[in-house]
Amino acid sequence: MKHRLAKYVFAILLLISFYLAFLSLQNKEWESLTATISLTIAIISGWIAYESFYNQSLARRPQIILKLDFKSRYDLILLVAENLGEKPAFNIKFEWKQKLANHKGEEIRFNKYDDSIDIPVLNPKENTSLIIDLASRFYENRKTENLDFNGTIKFQESLNSKRKTSYPFHFSFKHYGMSPSFENEEPKTMYELQKIPEKLENIKLEIKKIIDKKTSP
CATH class of the missing domain: 2.60.40 (Immunoglobulin-like)
Structure with missing residues (x-):
């Protein structure tokens, strides 16, 4: 809301400066024309500075x-x-x-x-x-x-x-839906590494079963 209001203010100031420049040109008041051109440049510079400040302020806000x-x-x-x-x-x-x-x-x-x-x-x-x-x-x-x-x-x-x-x-x-989910293989590798202790424990149990079976009378 404040930004929109500022835009309206700058637009009105520019219209006023253009109108003053037109009157000065029409009346051949060259000094006044020079002053109004300087005023217009100042208003445009002020608007550019305000927009820069506003955009920097937006970037700093939470997003x-x-x-x-x-x-x-x-x-x-x-x-x-x-x-x-x-x-x-x-x-x-x-x-x-x-x-x-x-x-x-x-x-x-x-x-x-x-x-x-x-x-x-x-x-x-x-x-x-x-x-x-x-x-x-x-x-x-x-x-x-x-x-x-x-x-x-x-x-x-x-x-x-x-x-x-x-x-x-x-x-x-x-x-x-059709894109590769695992462009980086690191998550899959880490997932599989976490499963190694479990797999080793299963192998250990299977070996124990075989040994028990062979040694049983």
Whole structure:
């Protein structure tokens, strides 16, 4: 709202300066014309400086996004909430137009302790995630479901203010359906390494069974 008001003010000032320049030109008042041209340049410079400051201010504000992650964990789809801004966001709430369910059919929630908010605080560059489903079965189980999800993100930029920032979010599973989930083999390798102790224990048990069988009378 303030940004829009500032744009209107600068636009009005520019129109006034153009009108004064036209009058000066029409009356052949060259000194006045020079002054109004200088005024116009000053207004344009002021607008450029204001826009630069406004954009820098936007970049520093909290910027909360929801995104899908198919690659961080082996064979798992994660929903990630991340703050891309340079300031923390408080009392974050996601309002869904279509509810997203996990592999158990339960409505996904970032916060199991409080129904009124999803995330109490996300600091700059911080993220949190939750598991949606196994990548290997997600599309098989949801052939008839709508895979586009959208809604509204709401949060406070300060705990001392009740004013809430809100904007829409949208993401889709559709374009991941045919893409390679494991471009980086490290998650799969780490997953398989974690299984080695279990496999060794199974081998040990099988060897023990064979030895017991051979030594039994």
